[in-house]
Amino acid sequence: MAENNPSPLWTPSPERIAKSRMHHYMQWLQQDKKLNFSGYEELWQWSVDHLEDFWESIWRYFDIRHSAPYSKVLDSHKMPGAKWFDGARLNIAEQVFRFHMEDADTPAIIGKSEARATVSITWREMRRQIASVANALREMGVQPGDRVVSYMPNVPETVIAFYACASIGAVWSSCSPDMGTPSVLDRFGQIAPKVLFAVDGYRYGGKDFDRRDVVAGLVQSLPTLEHVVLLPYLRQDATVTGARLWSELLDADSTPRFEQLPFDHPLWVVYSSGTTGMPKPIVHGQGGTLIEALKGHGLHGDLGEQDRFMWFSTTGWIMWNSQVTGLLLGSTIAVYDGNPGYPDLGTLWKFADEARLTVFGAGAAYYANCMKAGIEPRKLATLDSLHTIGSTGSPLSAEAFTWIYEQLGPDILLSSISGGTDVAASFVGGCPIVPLYAGEMQCRCLGIAVYAMDDAGKPLNDEVGELVVTKPMPSMPLFFWNDPEGKRYHDSYFDTYDGWWRHGDWLRITPRGGAIIYGRSDTTINRHGVRMGTSEIYRVVEAMPEILDSLVVDLEYLGRESYMPLFVVLRPGVSLDAELVRRINDNIRTALSARHVPNEVFVVNEIPRTLSGKKMELPVKKLMLGMAVDEVASPDAMSNPGSLAYFVELARRRAQSQATA
Structure with a gap:
């Protein structure tokens, strides 16, 4: 184990604590509920001991827009099967439309790729495009519950297409265009999609990859498809037989409409493979994703309307889904498509400077590669707007923690997080009001009853055990697609500890309340944050x-x-x-x-x-x-x-x- 009394690598200044949304939330609890907490650990304990009170406070603190109220926060602590905010009706896309109404020319999405120069889309223009694409989809016959799939890279159009689907209540699912036909069909083939968004190709590492044959193969192999929308990405004159062009959708009526949906209406299908069988098609809900994103980004990530947020990802990784929910806090998001090491590992740091990012995230492997390559970010870019660096995907070594502070200075918060595609959330992660120790995530996240357990289900203190969650989370899967009895869902997480979620990671909770993840405890492949089954x-x-x-x-x-x-x-x-x-x-x-x-x-x-x-x-x-x-x-x-x-x-x-x- 690590030394018992290490020195913190970073300690938040009184000014940073005072400006943080976590601190503001604690003050709000004091005023609203007469609750006083000596520090974060005491706040976390209350959040899991009084689960319903905590999540109700998040709903009220972030003023979640809704058209019908909930009758009950949580019906039971049963897992799986807990039902959250029953009776509430809302739409996740409508939350995005509440920000920057007065200064609508503020950038909402900044995009850059190997194939394109930097583009900036204002909040006004983004809202117009979301509404236009949504109304074009309605004209195609898309209704709540229909599946819409994307074979698109990490570009602004993909974000817009997602929120257009969400505004209708259609169910989104995405694969990155670097994935081959068999892998994509293993995913999309399970959910019977109605519409496919696709590109003609992508550029990676300076090379162009034409994907029109792949798109044609997907169309041929997905019999439920009724419409294909093509975004010409490599070639502006690209076409695919029978496909409509993206630009045609933008000509539709731009009057926004938001279908009012139950809290547990499906939002998207994401995929997390086990060791046998097809990829698991995991369904998350509109409301659970919304409230978890507000808590995670808003309190733990300290995101707000003045922030510019990027997490380097492909559209096939859950961190893409996480990044697009940054818009729910009014933050500008920046997206990059391409090889982070081309022409060299300084590319993303330079883009971070160009986009004036305040929060920059990437997989742990990216920082390790920069460290090994001798990259010095502040010699490549000023990075003077950055206040937070995020890391996930695999465990970040103590050496990489130290390297980040050596390179970026003492005022940066390194927010190392660990969660999963399965819950679209972090179990453990960052906190702007507590010290940070090398190799250690700062805290267990609010509302997440997560523990290191031995084989008998006994919590372990300062010992490595299975990562287990003992109480429900709003963003836990609603169900797996094509799993009507729920057997595959149950067997994936609840077969080891009956009624408790076993995630498949090795975890240690430190004496300071921090957390260290030691990798997978099962045999799922987890390469740089992208999980894939051995099968x-x-x-x-x-x-x-x-x-x-x-x-x-x-x-x-x-x-x-x-x-x-x-x-x-x-x-x-x-x-x-x-x-x-x-x-x-x-x-x-x-x-x-x-x-x-x-x-x-x-x-x-x-x-x-x-x-x-x-x-x-x-x-x-x-x-x-x-x-x-x-x-x-x-x-x-x-x-x-x-x-x-x-x-x-x-x-x-x-x-x-x-x-x-």
């Missing part, structure tokens, strides 16, 4: 005639570089030469994404399997992380116990090489 990789790899069987593990762990080896069993007479490795990698890159290309490929004689034939991914992962073989697997439960010897030896050699590196 998706197996489908691609094992389709190759040379490969009989395969196994992949992700060895992401605190302070270590992400490392994902792939093990393959080859057909007799086939050897693993450079050409076969290249084709394996190319197939994964094309069908899934470049993030899921393995670091190394190894040949093994057989894949370890249980007596029932299941691949033993978790035992192999534990072996590779240094656990003893008798602690991870019982020979009596295996069909081929001798197969583990290879992995034991490989783990020994890898540990030896790391020790001497």
Whole structure:
């Protein structure tokens, strides 16, 4: 464990505390509810002990716009199945239309990409475009509950299309255009979409990638599609047979209309893959997403109407969804599409300066790469408007914490967060009113009853355990699509601790009330924040005639570089030469994404399997992380116990090489 009494890396000044929205909220609680708290930890304890009172206070503090009131904040603490704010009717998009009405020329979205110069869209223009696109969709017959899917990059048009759908009550779902046809169909094919938004291609790392054939393939393979809207992105004259152009939608009536929807009306479907089967189509609600975003961005992120906020992401990662909800606080959001390392790792820092960002976020891997490359952000850009740096996607090492402060100075708050696609929220994260310690997230987030648990369900203090949530959250999934009995939903989170959410992360709560995430406790692949099931990789790899069987593990762990080896069993007479490795990698890159290309490929004689034939991914992962073989697997439960010897030896050699590196 870490030292018992470390010195803080950052301490908020009295001025920063006084200006923070968290402090203002605590003052409001004092005036409104006569509640006094000695500090954040006491506030958090109240928020989970009095769950209904807390979330009702968030509703009132942020003055959530609604057309019908709720009859009850929460019907029960049952998980899954808790029902929030029953009776309320609202629309998440309507919240965006309440900001900057007097100074409508303020930028709402600043966009830049490798394929385009910087554009700035004002609040007035954004509202006009959202209303126009929504009314054009209505003319196409889109109604509440219809699915609208996007194969678009991180550009302003994608944000506008999302809020247009939300204003109708249509259900949004997004895949990034760097994802291949099989991976996209595995997702969109489950939800029977009515409309597809798409681009003709994208630019990444200075290279153009034409996706018109992919779009045509999606149209052919999604029989429920009735309309396709094409945004010419690489070529202004690009077309796809039967598709309407984005510009045509902007000619529609721009009178805004907001369908008034129940709190738990579906907002979007996002995907978080497990180790077997198709990606999990997770449905979040309009109200749960709204109230969690207001709390998370507003209190923990300290976002407000004067802020300019960016979190570098693709449209296939939950952080894209998180970023677009920054508009709900009146913040300007900045979006960037392209390779963050092209032409060099200074690109995003320069854009942060150009856009005058106050809050800049990225995956932990980005900061680690900048640190290793010797990037000095303040020599590339002034960055004098920044007050917060955000990090997520994988654990950020203590060394990276220190590097950020060395580079950006003592006045920056490093808000390292950890949550998930599954809840569209953070379990643990930043706080503008408490000290920060290297390698440690500052707090458990308000209203989130999160603990480190042992196998028996006992909370652990200053010990590593399973991340478990013992009370419901408004943004927990409503359901999984095509899971009418709720079995897949239940088995994904509630099969280990009955009635409690087990997330699949290793967590330690420190004596200071902070949190450290140590990586995944299950076998889901989590490459730089993008989760993907091992089964998706197996489908691609094992389709190759040379490969009989395969196994992949992700060895992401605190302070270590992400490392994902792939093990393959080859057909007799086939050897693993450079050409076969290249084709394996190319197939994964094309069908899934470049993030899921393995670091190394190894040949093994057989894949370890249980007596029932299941691949033993978790035992192999534990072996590779240094656990003893008798602690991870019982020979009596295996069909081929001798197969583990290879992995034991490989783990020994890898540990030896790391020790001497």
